[in-house]
Amino acid sequence: MSAILVPVCEEEAAGMIRAAAAAGRRLAISGGNTRSGFGSPVSADAVLRSAGMSGIVAYDPAEMVMTARAGTPLAEIEETLLDNGQMLSFDPIDHRAIMGTDGEPTIGGVFATNASGPRRLSAGAARDSLLGIRFVNGRGEVIRAGGRVMKNVTGLDLVKLLAGSHGTLGFLTEVTFRVLPRPKTEQTIIVSGLDDEAAARVMAAAMGLSVEVSAAAHLPESVRGRFLGGHLPEGAATVLRLEGLAASVPVRAARLRELFGRHAPVSANENEASAHLWRQIRDVAPYADSTSRPVWRVSVAPSAGFQVVAALRLEAGIDAFYDWQGGLVWMRMEADPEPDLLRRAIAHFGGGHATLMRASAQMRTTVPAFEPLSPAVAALSARVKQQLDPAGIFNPGKMAGL
Amino acid sequence: MQTSFTAEQLVDPQVAESEKILRRCVHCGFCTATCPTYVTLGNELDSPRGRIYLIKDMLENGRPADAEVVKHIDRCLSCLSCTTTCPSGVDYMHLVDHARVHIEKTYTRPPLDRFTRALLAAILPYPARFRAALRLAGLARPLAPVFARVKALSPFAAMLQLAPKALPSASPASSGLLAEPGLRRGRVALLEGCAQPVLDPGINAATRRLLARFGVAVVSPKGEGCCGALVHHMGREADALDFARRNVDAWMAEIEGEGIDAILITASGCGTTIKDYGHMLRLDPAYAQKAARVSALARDVTEYLATLDLPRLAARGLTVAYHSACSMQHGQKITLQPKALLKAAGFAVKDPAEGHLCCGSAGTYNILQPEISAQLKQRKVRNLEATQPDVVATGNIGCITQIRTGTEIPVLHTVELLDWAYGGPKPARLPA
Amino acid sequence: MSETIAFLKPRADVLARRSTIIADLADLLPPEGLVHEPRELVPFETDAFVSYRRLPLAVALPTSTAEVAAVLRYCHRYGIPVVPRGAGTSLCGGAIPQEDAVVIGLSRLSRILEIDPFNRTATVQAGVTNLAISDAVSPEGFFYAPDPSSQLACTIGGNIGMNSGGAHCLKYGVTTNNLLGVTLVLVDGTVIELGGKHLDAAGYDLLGLVCGSEGQLGIVTEATVRILAKPEGARPVLFGFETSEEAGACVADVIGSGIIPVAIEFMDKPAIEICEAFAKAGYPLDVGALLIVEVEGSEAEMDAMLSLIVEIARRHGVRTVRECQSATEAALIWKGRKSAFGATGRIADYICMDGTVPLSQLSHVLKRTGEIVAGFGLRVANVFHAGDGNMHPLILFNANDPVEAAKAETAGNEILKLCVDAGGCLTGEHGVGIEKRDLMRHQYSEADLAQQMAVRAAFDPQWLMNPSKVFPLEGRPAA
Numbered sequence A: 001m002s003a004i005l006v007p008v009c010e011e012e013a014a015g016m017i018r019a020a021a022a023a024g025r026r027l028a029i030s031g032g033n034t035r036s037g038f039g040s041p042v043s044a045d046a047v048l049r050s051a052g053m054s055g056i057v058a059y060d061p062a063e064m065v066m067t068a069r070a071g072t073p074l075a076e077i078e079e080t081l082l083d084n085g086q087m088l089s090f091d092p093i094d095h096r097a098i099m100g101t102d103g104e105p106t107i108g109g110v111f112a113t114n115a116s117g118p119r120r121l122s123a124g125a126a127r128d129s130l131l132g133i134r135f136v137n138g139r140g141e142v143i144r145a146g147g148r149v150m151k152n153v154t155g156l157d158l159v160k161l162l163a164g165s166h167g168t169l170g171f172l173t174e175v176t177f178r179v180l181p182r183p184k185t186e187q188t189i190i191v192s193g194l195d196d197e198a199a200a201r202v203m204a205a206a207m208g209l210s211v212e213v214s215a216a217a218h219l220p221e222s223v224r225g226r227f228l229g230g231h232l233p234e235g236a237a238t239v240l241r242l243e244g245l246a247a248s249v250p251v252r253a254a255r256l257r258e259l260f261g262r263h264a265p266v267s268a269n270e271n272e273a274s275a276h277l278w279r280q281i282r283d284v285a286p287y288a289d290s291t292s293r294p295v296w297r298v299s300v301a302p303s304a305g306f307q308v309v310a311a312l313r314l315e316a317g318i319d320a321f322y323d324w325q326g327g328l329v330w331m332r333m334e335a336d337p338e339p340d341l342l343r344r345a346i347a348h349f350g351g352g353h354a355t356l357m358r359a360s361a362q363m364r365t366t367v368p369a370f371e372p373l374s375p376a377v378a379a380l381s382a383r384v385k386q387q388l389d390p391a392g393i394f395n396p397g398k399m400a401g402l
Numbered sequence B: 001m002q003t004s005f006t007a008e009q010l011v012d013p014q015v016a017e018s019e020k021i022l023r024r025c026v027h028c029g030f031c032t033a034t035c036p037t038y039v040t041l042g043n044e045l046d047s048p049r050g051r052i053y054l055i056k057d058m059l060e061n062g063r064p065a066d067a068e069v070v071k072h073i074d075r076c077l078s079c080l081s082c083t084t085t086c087p088s089g090v091d092y093m094h095l096v097d098h099a100r101v102h103i104e105k106t107y108t109r110p111p112l113d114r115f116t117r118a119l120l121a122a123i124l125p126y127p128a129r130f131r132a133a134l135r136l137a138g139l140a141r142p143l144a145p146v147f148a149r150v151k152a153l154s155p156f157a158a159m160l161q162l163a164p165k166a167l168p169s170a171s172p173a174s175s176g177l178l179a180e181p182g183l184r185r186g187r188v189a190l191l192e193g194c195a196q197p198v199l200d201p202g203i204n205a206a207t208r209r210l211l212a213r214f215g216v217a218v219v220s221p222k223g224e225g226c227c228g229a230l231v232h233h234m235g236r237e238a239d240a241l242d243f244a245r246r247n248v249d250a251w252m253a254e255i256e257g258e259g260i261d262a263i264l265i266t267a268s269g270c271g272t273t274i275k276d277y278g279h280m281l282r283l284d285p286a287y288a289q290k291a292a293r294v295s296a297l298a299r300d301v302t303e304y305l306a307t308l309d310l311p312r313l314a315a316r317g318l319t320v321a322y323h324s325a326c327s328m329q330h331g332q333k334i335t336l337q338p339k340a341l342l343k344a345a346g347f348a349v350k351d352p353a354e355g356h357l358c359c360g361s362a363g364t365y366n367i368l369q370p371e372i373s374a375q376l377k378q379r380k381v382r383n384l385e386a387t388q389p390d391v392v393a394t395g396n397i398g399c400i401t402q403i404r405t406g407t408e409i410p411v412l413h414t415v416e417l418l419d420w421a422y423g424g425p426k427p428a429r430l431p432a
Numbered sequence C: 001m002s003e004t005i006a007f008l009k010p011r012a013d014v015l016a017r018r019s020t021i022i023a024d025l026a027d028l029l030p031p032e033g034l035v036h037e038p039r040e041l042v043p044f045e046t047d048a049f050v051s052y053r054r055l056p057l058a059v060a061l062p063t064s065t066a067e068v069a070a071v072l073r074y075c076h077r078y079g080i081p082v083v084p085r086g087a088g089t090s091l092c093g094g095a096i097p098q099e100d101a102v103v104i105g106l107s108r109l110s111r112i113l114e115i116d117p118f119n120r121t122a123t124v125q126a127g128v129t130n131l132a133i134s135d136a137v138s139p140e141g142f143f144y145a146p147d148p149s150s151q152l153a154c155t156i157g158g159n160i161g162m163n164s165g166g167a168h169c170l171k172y173g174v175t176t177n178n179l180l181g182v183t184l185v186l187v188d189g190t191v192i193e194l195g196g197k198h199l200d201a202a203g204y205d206l207l208g209l210v211c212g213s214e215g216q217l218g219i220v221t222e223a224t225v226r227i228l229a230k231p232e233g234a235r236p237v238l239f240g241f242e243t244s245e246e247a248g249a250c251v252a253d254v255i256g257s258g259i260i261p262v263a264i265e266f267m268d269k270p271a272i273e274i275c276e277a278f279a280k281a282g283y284p285l286d287v288g289a290l291l292i293v294e295v296e297g298s299e300a301e302m303d304a305m306l307s308l309i310v311e312i313a314r315r316h317g318v319r320t321v322r323e324c325q326s327a328t329e330a331a332l333i334w335k336g337r338k339s340a341f342g343a344t345g346r347i348a349d350y351i352c353m354d355g356t357v358p359l360s361q362l363s364h365v366l367k368r369t370g371e372i373v374a375g376f377g378l379r380v381a382n383v384f385h386a387g388d389g390n391m392h393p394l395i396l397f398n399a400n401d402p403v404e405a406a407k408a409e410t411a412g413n414e415i416l417k418l419c420v421d422a423g424g425c426l427t428g429e430h431g432v433g434i435e436k437r438d439l440m441r442h443q444y445s446e447a448d449l450a451q452q453m454a455v456r457a458a459f460d461p462q463w464l465m466n467p468s469k470v471f472p473l474e475g476r477p478a479a
């Protein structure tokens, strides 16, 4: 992998891609390269980076819509939004700590990986906020999809297709996304000492209430000490986030405390401490341990998460904690990644998928990072890929078979 | 919706009226969702929007009715749920009435179907014949399963199954109960009708007692009889109009004589038709005005009772599932009064789920379309029973007969419960 | 009216084999599962976009995924076009058939399969109506959020086909944001599962692609949707303004101030009159424009939010503010709004536009819309989802007058172009169908369109699925 191509504009990028396609040169696509561990290793002839195409193109806070070039640093975007009392509602995870990468995450990379955090549970994923894109396809054509209005059903939703396609379908050059007002205040209710199953029940009950819990996670005793510098109360912590108007958060918090306080010790964290906790959950702090022990990201129904973990515990050394009401399981394996065990358990408990987020270099070449798709869906996905990147030059190898 | 009638076609007042109705339909499809036959069969042809379209196509092309169109129109219950739903105010009732007349005029039904319909038309509207027929039915009941096995004979099986096992004796105390002396608050005519006094004479008896207790004099004008609804829904227009004229004559005599405040009807199916006499006879110069007067005086018994301000009674710990007959809620748009009366009389009233759906009785529907009718009955009974009631109350004899064949829970007319609450005898069907 | 939008030419070979096809299909379906008598086909010739009509070859009414697959497999083998149909409430002609097509009606797939309160999901067959989902989960304290005005009748399959929205989507998102999984039958009869009860699916977001694909990528037979806890309380408030401009500006300011109510609906004077006549909801008749703003939450929250909104509305010269006093009143207010299109039928025929514009353009586009329609000597009523800029001008006309009908169509096209030019799009929630198909080039470049068509062809290389819709008839690639 020698050449690093850093186009400064869309046209240049299109030209580079046309040339690559013509020469059959395969390209590894990256933004800030902070999420390079995502997926299986790419075998490419050159790197194509979006970092040269940077800058916010349009932002009207009153419209709650921003357009930015794909290589714009996420930090720049978040800062601009903060200045206007707004935010990215989907709370993009920062993969650096867990993957051991450095560099600057870009907004293009956020959408290309559909990177979403704890608030995904209530506010949707990155793909739900993405309104429009510009990208260069594998033929070197500049394509525009979606737009800049909230509601748009004109034609096929290529925006969703490109979101989370990990650079295998096109090279994003510009993204337009919806932003939301930043909540004025927040509070996290901590229910202590629950086992995984009880925690799943508490989270389900909380989400079934009208108090609008915006995020729900369970941090078993094994990881509790890794959050907030060990300052969470004794015992496993089941945490429920409330955000909104200053007038309403305390009222809703009181309801939760009342309800769950009958069965377990309940405490609360406010504002900065609460926000910090959720950042740590988002960024998988407990497993940001500078090792290459395998880490899985498991997505299942909330009722299945703790069951998958319990089943695996019988057969392998694992540690786990839960986000998304228990439906997102972060799992660190003591030794082998055990993909077959894990995938069997997921299938057994109603389906879902697992992504290997981190592993030794050797493991990463042998274990498919993404969940293998059913033959029919895999074939269909391959046909779709063929229509966007006929020569197969984008990120070959990243998503098995695509 | 666009229509394409020629100027000549529009000379016919019926066609002109139907054209107007069709023009209002914007084909939004809202009505499909609340149509009992669509939710049962899942075919747009058996939905209001589908039927409207079939009728439109048939009328626009001036075509005689054919087996396909007839099949789907026959499946219509005339429950008018679609009319309640339609935001555009499409008058489906008069459109389908027109279609039925058109069918009757231009389509020759298969012999057995013709026979069944002729039989029903010849018996049901006439209490004496009906009573005799029911006695026969009692004897023939063992034949029902045999009939049921042959599709063409299934209406006969249905008839036999619907016939009550025991027949009440003819009209007890149907004759003049006088208003409590000293507080005469009104004078009303009470429709005797045709099938109801045979099947359940207790209903009008209870009505008379109740009204008398509150100072209302009740008269039964000579010569009145079947309202015509049964034949009207079969598209037998001439017969229907004859019944209507006869009743108009009977009531006009009373209206122009001592005078009446209202014509009370205890079967909402009949009420819907009588309220429509003005429309049915609008093209008959001799009757148009009189019929309109009659229609204007027609009231469901609960509508009238609601104006009397009956005293509130203490709760009596009895749960009533109120089944609103289609002719009540959709035909006459009476939804609040019956429940309010029951509540005021101390009953706990429950609304079943899917209250807008027909129970499948619909005049002669349960005889002519036994399969669909049975499915609707099941669904209705399931919803009623889910409210865990002590008794089901409703305001239409058709529904009463239909629902009784599907549940062990007693089914009564609303006025029977009211009469009991306000001092009358306890209805015999209630457990002691 | 002479038609200006063309359908694909029927395939002669298919028409020629009509009777064989009917006999074969009837074998694949239960009794009464195939409609084919010419007279019985007439009611299927259109949907809620009544300006265009085509008789189908036959209508299949399958009762299971397996039957859907069998019919598709057959049609695929013999190159017969298919048109999926839910409740046929599409406003863009999405469910209008064509002479050589078999309509696959999903109305008999009407069972609720599972309600799962723990995971907050409902799994239903494609023919279940939108409102039936909310009704079914209501006893458990939940609701299904996207609420198209047609929710009483439209099916979840159709909602997925169109990625439908509704008044409450301002807060909760549209169909695609609330859809977790589908069972999809591909054109060749292959049955696949996309997504499930988990929040994000593996691989490409094919679910996102299928949502809004207007029946061109496959037939949805089952769907798993996210359900939400019912709010503690909800209160619609009526704000009456002198002019549409004031109301429009107020909307932009409310959103801009960082308050997101659950819904902000807009009605102009003609719309107010139409809806009030039907619903008797107590809409003020002496104002030029009305906003229905709904807030949710506890009493305290609603009060807090409302006082902020009232303050903004005052700045825009609001004339009347009416809070509703009871649940019945609230229901009537929504009934009036949701019946708006149908109720319009009382006074005229209409076509309904669906462009979306940036909020800052709302007032301008409203004004220009009025001018365009007036320019054709027609009337317009506006009733729409203002909070997200999704306009619904209803152009009123007389369908029995061909000249007027043609004018209405032309005016509609101009309005849609106006929306695109103002930075918006042709359709916010009703879909492209046939109605807006030939305007697609106004919004997209050749390359943009070609890419979409290529992806579509990956699912259906022969263009058998709902083929006359969405994409201009020329330049369609095969996979």
Ligand SMILES: Cc1cc2nc3c(=O)[nH]c(=O)nc-3n(C[C@H](O)[C@H](O)[C@H](O)COP(=O)(O)OP(=O)(O)OC[C@H]3O[C@@H](n4cnc5c(N)ncnc54)[C@H](O)[C@@H]3O)c2cc1C
Pocket (backbone or CB within 6 Å): B027, B028, B029, C047, C048, C083, C084, C085, C086, C087, C088, C089, C090, C091, C094, C095, C106, C126, C147, C148, C149, C150, C153, C154, C155, C156, C157, C158, C159, C160, C161, C162, C163, C164, C165, C166, C167, C214, C215, C216, C218, C219, C220, C221, C341, C342, C429, C430, C431, C466
């Ligand atoms: C009065 C009125 C008000 C409306 N209000 C709104 C509104 O507020 N918001 C809104 O978004 N829409 C609205 N609509 C439009 C319409 O109701 C929606 O588009 C609805 O989703 C269509 O659902 P349907 O079941 O009627 O589908 P149909 O009209 O039958 O079909 C719609 C499209 O989906 C496809 N399709 C249907 N079922 C399936 C399936 N199972 N699998 C794959 N494809 C399928 C069809 O081929 C077609 O392209 C309104 C319509 C009317 C008449």
Ligand code: SF4
Pocket (backbone or CB within 6 Å): B034, B035, B036, B037, B038, B046, B047, B048, B051, B075, B076, B077, B078, B079, B080, B081, B082, B083, B092
């Ligand atoms: S009257 Fe009843 S059965 Fe007939 S079309 Fe209307 S809703 Fe359906």
Ligand code: SF4
Pocket (backbone or CB within 6 Å): B024, B025, B026, B027, B028, B029, B030, B031, B032, B048, B049, B052, B085, B086, B087, B088, B089, B090, C342, C345
């Ligand atoms: S609801 Fe009314 S306007 Fe809509 S299709 Fe039915 S009859 Fe026509």
